[in-house]
């Protein structure tokens with residue numbers, strides 16, 4: 777009984793070692809190959825391309841920098857809120873009497889082409 781238990785534990789330790797060997801090199805490669813474009817708004821490198829926004833001229837900007845710029849450009853003030861709604865679109869939300877946020881204005885920031893080219897850029901730099 778106790779011998780069987782020991783055998784089982786040994787096997788699971790073995791599996792863990794194998795798993796580590798398989799997973800680690802993959803992670804390393806992605807880290808090195810990840811593209812680091814420069815943010816066109818603040819000039820700092822963009823750590824994660826997935827969190828970047830594509831500009832009309834195909835440059836990239838930090839998500840946070842774009843939010844800040846749009847807040848200023850559209851004079852978004854409390855209680856209104858600017859939020860990313862996906863696929864390169866932002867929207868200004870405003871609360872109704874019940875406090876439920878509804879879209880007041882839609883802002884198309886990334887064109888579909890530049891969104892597609894960002895996805896392509898990421899794919900090309902993956903391996």
Ligand SMILES: [Zn+2]
Pocket residue numbers: 815816817818819820837838841
């Ligand atoms: Zn930035």
